[in-house]
Amino acid sequence: MEHAVSTDRQAEPADSEEPAEPQPAADGGPGTGSGEAPSAGPQAASEGEAEPGEAQEGEVEPGKAEEGEVEPGEEDGEQATADAPEGTGEAGEQAAEAGAGAGLSEAQAELAAQKIERERIARRKAEREGPVDAGAKLSGKAADLLAAVRAVESGAKPAAVYFDEAPAAPRKAAPAPPPPRRTAQAPAAAPSADTVDGVRAVLARGGAPEALAAPAAAALGDDPAGRLAANPWLLLSVPAVRPTQADGFARALLGPEAGPGDERRTAALVGWLLVQAGLKGHTALEAPVLEKALAQYGVPEPAEALELAIADGSVLVFHEPLGRPVGEDTEDAGTEQPVRILVGLEGPAMAEESLADGLARIAGTFEAPADWEKAATGPGAELIRAVAGHGLVTHTGGEAARAEPLALLAAARELGLRACLAAHVPSAEGVTVAGLLSGAQGPGRDADGRFALDLLIVLDAPQLDVEAAAALVESVPDGARLVLSGDPAVLGSAGAGRVFADLLAARTCPLVVSRVPDPGPLGELVSGVGIGELNQVEAPGKEVVIVPVQDAGEAVHRAVQLVAESVPRAFGIPADSVQVITPGHGGSAGTRALNAALKERLNPGPGRFGGFDPGDRVVHVPSPGRALPARVVSADAQGLHLDRAGERVVVPKELVESQVRHGWAITAHQAVGVRWPAVVVVLPGDAAQALSREWVYTAFGRAERHLSVVHGVDQALPHAVAEVLPKPRTTRLTGLLSALATAGGQPE
Numbered sequence: 001m002e003h004a005v006s007t008d009r010q011a012e013p014a015d016s017e018e019p020a021e022p023q024p025a026a027d028g029g030p031g032t033g034s035g036e037a038p039s040a041g042p043q044a045a046s047e048g049e050a051e052p053g054e055a056q057e058g059e060v061e062p063g064k065a066e067e068g069e070v071e072p073g074e075e076d077g078e079q080a081t082a083d084a085p086e087g088t089g090e091a092g093e094q095a096a097e098a099g100a101g102a103g104l105s106e107a108q109a110e111l112a113a114q115k116i117e118r119e120r121i122a123r124r125k126a127e128r129e130g131p132v133d134a135g136a137k138l139s140g141k142a143a144d145l146l147a148a149v150r151a152v153e154s155g156a157k158p159a160a161v162y163f164d165e166a167p168a169a170p171r172k173a174a175p176a177p178p179p180p181r182r183t184a185q186a187p188a189a190a191p192s193a194d195t196v197d198g199v200r201a202v203l204a205r206g207g208a209p210e211a212l213a214a215p216a217a218a219a220l221g222d223d224p225a226g227r228l229a230a231n232p233w234l235l236l237s238v239p240a241v242r243p244t245q246a247d248g249f250a251r252a253l254l255g256p257e258a259g260p261g262d263e264r265r266t267a268a269l270v271g272w273l274l275v276q277a278g279l280k281g282h283t284a285l286e287a288p289v290l291e292k293a294l295a296q297y298g299v300p301e302p303a304e305a306l307e308l309a310i311a312d313g314s315v316l317v318f319h320e321p322l323g324r325p326v327g328e329d330t331e332d333a334g335t336e337q338p339v340r341i342l343v344g345l346e347g348p349a350m351a352e353e354s355l356a357d358g359l360a361r362i363a364g365t366f367e368a369p370a371d372w373e374k375a376a377t378g379p380g381a382e383l384i385r386a387v388a389g390h391g392l393v394t395h396t397g398g399e400a401a402r403a404e405p406l407a408l409l410a411a412a413r414e415l416g417l418r419a420c421l422a423a424h425v426p427s428a429e430g431v432t433v434a435g436l437l438s439g440a441q442g443p444g445r446d447a448d449g450r451f452a453l454d455l456l457i458v459l460d461a462p463q464l465d466v467e468a469a470a471a472l473v474e475s476v477p478d479g480a481r482l483v484l485s486g487d488p489a490v491l492g493s494a495g496a497g498r499v500f501a502d503l504l505a506a507r508t509c510p511l512v513v514s515r516v517p518d519p520g521p522l523g524e525l526v527s528g529v530g531i532g533e534l535n536q537v538e539a540p541g542k543e544v545v546i547v548p549v550q551d552a553g554e555a556v557h558r559a560v561q562l563v564a565e566s567v568p569r570a571f572g573i574p575a576d577s578v579q580v581i582t583p584g585h586g587g588s589a590g591t592r593a594l595n596a597a598l599k600e601r602l603n604p605g606p607g608r609f610g611g612f613d614p615g616d617r618v619v620h621v622p623s624p625g626r627a628l629p630a631r632v633v634s635a636d637a638q639g640l641h642l643d644r645a646g647e648r649v650v651v652p653k654e655l656v657e658s659q660v661r662h663g664w665a666i667t668a669h670q671a672v673g674v675r676w677p678a679v680v681v682v683l684p685g686d687a688a689q690a691l692s693r694e695w696v697y698t699a700f701g702r703a704e705r706h707l708s709v710v711h712g713v714d715q716a717l718p719h720a721v722a723e724v725l726p727k728p729r730t731t732r733l734t735g736l737l738s739a740l741a742t743a744g745g746q747p748e
Helices: 090-102 106-126 140-154 193-205 210-220 224-230 232-237 243-257 263-279 287-296 302-311 346-365 378-389 400-414 433-438 466-474 499-506 520-530 552-571 591-602 653-659 685-690 693-700 716-723 733-744
Strands: 316-321 339-344 392-396 419-423 455-458 481-486 511-513 544-548 578-581 617-623 626-636 639-644 647-652 660-662 676-683 703-711
Touching (some): 193 210, 193 224, 193 243, 210 224, 210 232, 232 263, 243 263, 263 302, 287 339, 339 346, 346 392, 346 466, 346 481, 346 733, 378 392, 392 400, 400 419, 400 455, 419 433, 481 499, 499 733, 520 703, 552 578, 552 591, 552 703, 617 639, 647 653, 693 703, 693 716
Parallel strands (some): 392 481, 392 511, 419 455
Antiparallel strands (some): 617 626, 617 660, 639 647
């Protein structure tokens, strides 16, 4: 058999043509006036599947109703500098007038405006109308929806086969979004059988499938049957339901009343669009972007409709200043400062504000009783000195730079301080962020509910979404220090927000940039990718190997050969320590195809435990954005027993299909925060559209000793490294932090 490790060959950079937008499917839904775009995942344009619990893998653009629609938050150069829609700025104007009279700061005036806005929202909610009478039954479209939902619920097909998005977990769209800090809350109680039966009856009146009853009841909260009867478009609160399907259900219940401009439809659509944007990382959307998306879903007067949704309390509106502040001592004195109008759901919006307040609190309340100067020696000296004088510090660097926070941890403990290190995934040095928040790991909490510690160091900070970060920061006690450390070049969080990047951009706390480079040919290669250069590095020990392939079938064959034979033989690394990484789950060389081939070679078996056998390498996804490597031990009536880094975990049998998948091959998003002795990155030809600089940087950087690249994308790889940058996320944290720093007189 031919040896799979070939000599180093690196493609030269060259331009490649951008992929075309997917063509919209024919639309048959009532009241939208536009078609639904087909799936377009990163691995294969024909499949575009997304795994349960992974908001970022294989996604399509949120709110794509027809060809040419702009992704929310990504209008080309468009800024929302116009005034707020009539009726939406009343609270802000009142607060501004009050603030001017009282001499309030800009940040304080904004908080006052939000308080007035929320009071008005509460009044409007109390005035909502009651249920309306039902109409006729659905026709053939309901049958398609029923078949789709049954297939998704049974696990026969992934959700993205039928729908453009497959959200990771039920999220309330509108008018009552979920509260912030879900990560720190106990799971909501399951709805009662009577409640589910009530929802089932309403669904039956509209011809919708009964399989939606339980998820709809869970998503809609109090009185779900009454709320659904009053507003059939709340069906959009159920994952995998699309606007055209909700339109059909509404027309069946309401008859001619179910028009495209119905206020209830608009409110639900606005919430749904914001939820889809959240899956792409946005915490809010600019008003013009949201209006354009509403127009593409057939809303006749988008600006007016958005104004009504805001007045109804479905969403919150924010006015964010653009550019430098206009003051009396500037040449712009007397002119009105431009603003952009942002719209967001209450959960992420309030979490973002809470996070900003918490970070400002930590920065301003730290104490310095310890003699840090004596500890400021060795590789972490600069970081230790920064922590000695500040309550909030950021730290950036590659894999080798992780030694500096570890040195800080050791120094703090030598000084007698209560110090804790938390990371995105399990590590030998500390706890996980999820374990710390849940109380399962870490120092525990004091009488006030805050962590009983003096210093918290968080690694993998780019993986913090806004709600997890808010829960974490709120739990840090006054007087304690917080260090957020990470590599800003890796893939971002699976949830909404760009916490670490926003904090770096705000420049409201010290930043320590590590000067420790990642060593060897692998470090040289990854460092080059980080600055947009795909260099051909000297690898005398075969640390980096390029394996060219012609098609997906050959890519799978070569990957299996590398894992099972070539890498173990050439480097003495066992197959269990070789990780395969590929851009997507679907396609002929996605994780599903690769895992099937690798299981057949490395651990063949009938898969009698829900497709798994003892000894299978798996990935456990207990919540969106957390993919934890594990191994199957056994199964019984309780569920699937896993060994997760020495910890025994039982996944209930009803959750196995949604939370566990084979793990010989994973995606780069799932690999963030973990490293393996050897990594095989598989890049089949149909993966070209999924590649970006941060994806390549993350995937290549997972290897400690050896990296093999099964290369079938030709010039798309150097093009992605040089030119395909991360998609921007629309967030508010940078502005909030800057405003608070200015109000508090803190130097930036």
